[in-house]
Amino acid sequence: MGGPSAEREVSLSTGKGCAAALRGEGYEVVEIDAGADLVARLVDVAPDVVFNALHGRWGEDGCVQGILEWMRIPYTHSGVLASALAMDKERSKAAFRAAGLPVVDSVLAPKADVMARHVMAPPYVVKPNNEGSSVGVYLVYEAANSPPQLAETMPDVVMVEAFAPGRELTTTVVGDRALTVTDILTDGWYDYDAKYKPGGSRHVLPADLPAEIFDACLDYAKRAHDALGCRGVSRTDFRWDESRGLDGLILLEVNTQPGMTPTSLVPEQAQHVGISFGALCRWMVEDASCLR
Numbered sequence: 211m212g213g214p215s216a217e218r219e220v221s222l223s224t225g226k227g228c229a230a231a232l233r234g235e236g237y238e239v240v241e242i243d244a245g246a247d248l249v250a251r252l253v254d255v256a257p258d259v260v261f262n263a264l265h266g267r268w269g270e271d272g273c274v275q276g277i278l279e280w281m282r283i284p285y286t287h288s289g290v291l292a293s294a295l296a297m298d299k300e301r302s303k304a305a306f307r308a309a310g311l312p313v314v315d316s317v318l319a320p321k322a323d324v325m326a327r328h329v330m331a332p333p334y335v336v337k338p339n340n341e342g343s344s345v346g347v348y349l350v351y352e353a354a355n356s357p358p359q360l361a362e363t364m365p366d367v368v369m370v371e372a373f374a375p376g377r378e379l380t381t382t383v384v385g386d387r388a389l390t391v392t393d394i395l396t397d398g399w400y401d402y403d404a405k406y407k408p409g410g411s412r413h414v415l416p417a418d419l420p421a422e423i424f425d426a427c428l429d430y431a432k433r434a435h436d437a438l439g440c441r442g443v444s445r446t447d448f449r450w451d452e453s454r455g456l457d458g459l460i461l462l463e464v465n466t467q468p469g470m471t472p473t474s475l476v477p478e479q480a481q482h483v484g485i486s487f488g489a490l491c492r493w494m495v496e497d498a499s500c501l502r
Contacts, residue, residue: 212243213274215266216341223471225263231491232261244269252281259498260285261491262467266341270467271297279500286494288466289502292439296466297340299369302438309437311430311461316371321360324368328357333373338365349373374460376451379417381431382468382479383444384490385497388428388435389479393417413475415482423450426459434464441502442494443468445476 211225212218222243229239240255242248244264252260260278262285268274272294278285288296296302303313319329324336328350336348336358348358350373360368378394393414417424431446438444445468451458468476470487480490 211241211263212245213264213266213269214245215264215268215270216346217266220469220471221263221265221269224265224469224474227472227487228261228263228470228491231488232495235488235492237492237495244274248274249277249281252277252283257283259283259495261495261498262286263470265467265469267297271340275502282500284498284500285502286498287442287502288438288440288444292441292502293466296438296440296444296464299337299339299371299463302464305437306434306461309433311434311437312457312459313461314372314374316369318367319370321364321366321368324370325357325359328354329370330372335371335373336360337369337371339367339369340365374449374451374462376449376458376460379419379427379448379450380475381427381446381448382476383431383435383440383446384480384485384493385442386432388432389483390415391417391419391424391427392475392479393419394475411473413478415478419450422456423459426456430459430461431464434461438464438466440464440466442497443476443490 212222225241229241232239242251260283262274264270264274270293272290275290275293279290295305300318303316306313317329318339323329332350332354333352334350338346346364348360350358380392380394382389395412395414427448434446435444445465447462449460449462470477477487477490
């Protein structure tokens with residue numbers, strides 16, 4: 211849990227909640243704030259299983275998975291390749307396109323070019339190619355006269371993606387099962403605060419959708435999970451433009467380490483289909499392995 215990424219605080223919250231749930235299931239749990247001494251800590255603890263509650267870079271992009279493979283310690287969630295692929299938004303989109311899944315057009319462009327001119331016609335979104343939790347996301351509206359001025363913390367090359375209008379939908383996959391669909395309602399952009407602050411968003415569960423759209427979300431989420439080679443739990447985010455029917459359903463991205471904080475979507479969906487938070491965490495531990 212924890213770690214050095216931009217999503218450190220969310221990871222600490224996820225880790226705390228999952229550790230408490232696992233203790234409630236009868237496991238002996240040691241909490242490790244992942245730092246430069248991670249390998250030494252793992253050697254000292256000698257765990258039977260690592261429950262990976264890290265989010266963002268280093269914890270979700272294949273790096274820590276590689277350490278755990280090298281040390282032969284079984285771990286939860288996706289393996290090295292699927293984690294790295296999902297975290298790289300442009301490469302994961304290529305996998306989705308190859309699987310026949312609907313995604314919007316995007317380009318990778320130097321940060322300087324993005325600030326100098328519109329590299330695609332507005333509206334569009336600018337974001338890092340390898341962060342999650344809406345970290346560093348800029349929405350450029352259709353009427354914008356000038357390009358966005360990006361923070362110094364943004365990487366030298368960023369993704370510029372056509373804006374997909376509509377409702378924010380999400381589906382959790384647990385193993386080989388897509389659970390249900392949540393409709394996420396916010397007063398504005400579904401940003402970091404909307405995701406993690408109490409009251410930042412409202413979740414309609416199950417989403418009130420036409421059966422065709424609901425079923426497509428379940429189907430697309432499972433196909434996306436499989437296209438990347440994900441294991442354990444993943445969550446797929448969508449946008450749906452009601453005016454266009456099924457053609458308006460767009461797959462945004464797959465999260466291989468979805469948040470499991472008190473406001474998170476995955477525990478809510480699991481609860482809705484009859485899986486308690488403790489039972490979900492227990493399943494993840496029992497599913498853990500190497501060579502994922």
